[in-house]
Amino acid sequence: MRGIVASYFTEVDKPSNDSFHRRNPLRLISGILIGIAIVLIFVLLIAGTMSVSADAPGQLETRIMTRIKYWRIGGKDVPNPEPDTAEIRSEGAEHFQHHCQICHGLDGQGTGVPLVSKMSPPVANLASPRVQAYSDGQLKWIIENGIRSTGMPGWKGTLDDQEMWRIVRYLRHLPAAGSLGVPGVYKEEEEQHEHMRGGEEKERHH
Numbered sequence: 007m008r009g010i011v012a013s014y015f016t017e018v019d020k021p022s023n024d025s026f027h028r029r030n031p032l033r034l035i036s037g038i039l040i041g042i043a044i045v046l047i048f049v050l051l052i053a054g055t056m057s058v059s060a061d062a063p064g065q066l067e068t069r070i071m072t073r074i075k076y077w078r079i080g081g082k083d084v085p086n087p088e089p090d091t092a093e094i095r096s097e098g099a100e101h102f103q104h105h106c107q108i109c110h111g112l113d114g115q116g117t118g119v120p121l122v123s124k125m126s127p128p129v130a131n132l133a134s135p136r137v138q139a140y141s142d143g144q145l146k147w148i149i150e151n152g153i154r155s156t157g158m159p160g161w162k163g164t165l166d167d168q169e170m171w172r173i174v175r176y177l178r179h180l181p182a183a184g185s186l187g188v189p190g191v192y193k194e195e196e197e198q199h200e201h202m203r204g205g206e207e208k209e210r211h212h
């Protein structure tokens with residue numbers, strides 16, 4: 007065994023012709039190791055300078071992610087089986103106001119929701135041209151599956167297909183921004199804050 011190893015290394019050390027060089031496995035292995043090391047250094051450099059805070063994403067990141075979403079979100083050609091009537095839309099509005107208002111507001115435009123701009127990426131304005139550019143099938147896909155690493159949850163198992171399609175009908179006819187007021191849960195929060203601030207004022211006057 008030692009003999010084989012020794013003869014291997016002595017051969018490597020020998021001044022060699024080119025065809026030997028090309029087949030030398032040690033060279034190949036060290037080449038691969040150096041390659042891996044370079045990639046690792048780059049990964050560490052990128053990871054080491056990457057921000058993990060919930061600051062608003064920059065323009066470039068937003069543009070790249072928007073592209074990826076239009077490309078990867080499924081259901082593009084699936085038609086909405088629910089009729090587009092006032093009754094169906096108000097059913098959709100009810101589901102929306104039950105499950106989605108906590109982040110999107112009653113109007114889908116974030117009215118009165120303090121966390122809208124604090125999340126990264128921010129909670130989408132569902133009346134915006136960017137969101138309205140999705141097809142009905144894509145909107146249903148988004149509701150069903152959510153969007154990874156954004157805070158937008160998937161509702162598979164919570165909402166059934168019909169409910170999701172009806173929500174999509176509502177999303178196409180959102181009311182004017184602010185017309186439905188502030189979700190109850192945030193109204194209470196505001197009042198409590200006011201109350202606490204009032205209390206502090208009184209304490210200071212004493």
Ligand code: HEC
Pocket residue numbers: 075102105106107108109110125127128129130132137145148149153156157158159161173
């Ligand atoms: C916990 C907070 C939260 C809840 C609850 C929530 N969403 Fe979202 N939603 C988000 C965030 C954050 C985004 C932005 C995602 C992005 O920029 O990719 C978003 C984006 C969307 C989008 C647009 C996708 C895009 O490209 O921005 C749609 C449509 C949507 N939500 C529908 C809904 C519906 C319908 C419900 C209720 C069934 C709901 N959301 C509940 C946080 C939420």
